[in-house]
Amino acid sequence: MTVPSGPVSATTETERLMFEFVDAYERAFEAAAKEHGLSPAHACVLGRLDSVRGMGELSDELGCDASNVTQIVARLEARELAVRQANPDDRRFRQIQRTTAGDAVYAAFEESFDFPRRAVANLTTKEQRQLATLLGKSLAVKERGA
Amino acid sequence: MTVPSGPVSATTETERLMFEFVDAYERAFEAAAKEHGLSPAHACVLGRLDSVRGMGELSDELGCDASNVTQIVARLEARELAVRQANPDDRRFRQIQRTTAGDAVYAAFEESFDFPRRAVANLTTKEQRQLATLLGKSLAVKERGA
DNA sequence: TATTGTTATACTCTATAACTATA
DNA sequence: TATAGTTATAGAGTATAACAATA
Numbered sequence: 001m002t003v004p005s006g007p008v009s010a011t012t013e014t015e016r017l018m019f020e021f022v023d024a025y026e027r028a029f030e031a032a033a034k035e036h037g038l039s040p041a042h043a044c045v046l047g048r049l050d051s052v053r054g055m056g057e058l059s060d061e062l063g064c065d066a067s068n069v070t071q072i073v074a075r076l077e078a079r080e081l082a083v084r085q086a087n088p089d090d091r092r093f094r095q096i097q098r099t100t101a102g103d104a105v106y107a108a109f110e111e112s113f114d115f116p117r118r119a120v121a122n123l124t125t126k127e128q129r130q131l132a133t134l135l136g137k138s139l140a141v142k143e144r145g146a
Numbered sequence: 147m148t149v150p151s152g153p154v155s156a157t158t159e160t161e162r163l164m165f166e167f168v169d170a171y172e173r174a175f176e177a178a179a180k181e182h183g184l185s186p187a188h189a190c191v192l193g194r195l196d197s198v199r200g201m202g203e204l205s206d207e208l209g210c211d212a213s214n215v216t217q218i219v220a221r222l223e224a225r226e227l228a229v230r231q232a233n234p235d236d237r238r239f240r241q242i243q244r245t246t247a248g249d250a251v252y253a254a255f256e257e258s259f260d261f262p263r264r265a266v267a268n269l270t271t272k273e274q275r276q277l278a279t280l281l282g283k284s285l286a287v288k289e290r291g292a
Numbered sequence: 293t294a295t296t297g298t299t300a301t302a303c304t305c306t307a308t309a310a311c312t313a314t315a
Numbered sequence: 316t317a318t319a320g321t322t323a324t325a326g327a328g329t330a331t332a333a334c335a336a337t338a
Binding site: 238 | 338
């Protein structure tokens with residue numbers, strides 16, 4: 001189990017609940033991945049392979065180094081959950097995709113990772129819309145610089 | 147940068163925003179820790195040392211193995227950010243606490259980790275209360291078993 | 293003997309730097 | 316020469332199992 005991101009001496013109840021939510025989400029993700037023999041990183045990459053992807057694309061989205069993605073994908077390939085093929089138009093590029101087995105494992109993982117579904121299910125339709133609006137508004141923080 | 151927990155093919159906008167929020171929170175935590183030469187795990191443990199703590203207490207709260215905490219605390223001690231002392235009443239127990247230097251580093255980290263503060267600042271007081279209520283309600287998922 | 297914590301070990305995640313293959 | 320990706324390597328996080336110290 002990865003140690004949680006926090007707590008910081010939360011000054012408000014809202015901040016405390018943000019941390020609790022993030023912590024619960026992460027723990028649930030990790031536990032669901034483990035159920036299917038996946039590390040969080042493997043589950044994450046597998047989830048991005050809904051369509052054919054390039055290595056650079058993946059490392060950009062994941063915000064991590066390309067060499068890291070190479071290793072994760074190499075393991076997925078070794079387990080026959082994904083394959084890498086050179087792009088015939090420019091053989092420097094690789095095309096990564098899930099195998100049928102990868103599809104099955106990922107579907108099973110998603111079934112296990114019920115935290116977001118259950119969290120939403122605890123709310124009325126109106127509350128779900130409210131929560132989405134508030135989260136979106138709070139995330140505007142990202143745009144404000146720093 | 148740790149790879150994000152997701153995405154899972156989010157079926158609703160609310161679920162998608164939950165992931166985005168968690169992802170942004172984690173990235174901000176990791177970046178703030180790095181600014182002060184801390185790993186996320188170090189920042190996390192340091193944050194728990196606001197008062198004197200035991201090793202078992204820490205591993206319980208962190209949801210990870212005791213041997214893991216031993217290593218993290220050993221590094222904090224090597225950097226003179228924390229100290230371990232045997233409890234004189236029962237020398238099997240250790241009392242972990244931050245040093246003055248540890249206090250300073252953690253305070254600086256908290257100053258840098260402004261994501262929750264800024265997220266809250268994007269909301270009105272009423273919206274903050276609403277968000278806290280909705281997050282709390284969605285987290286009831288934890289109590290429902292599984 | 294039971295409990296607290298540590299050490300030894302192994303595996304994964306991650307990044308940096310050097311490298312290969314392709315263009 | 317420039318770009319996409321890989322390999323070599325090293326450091327940190329994590330868990331399991333064996334261990335030491337204390338009770």
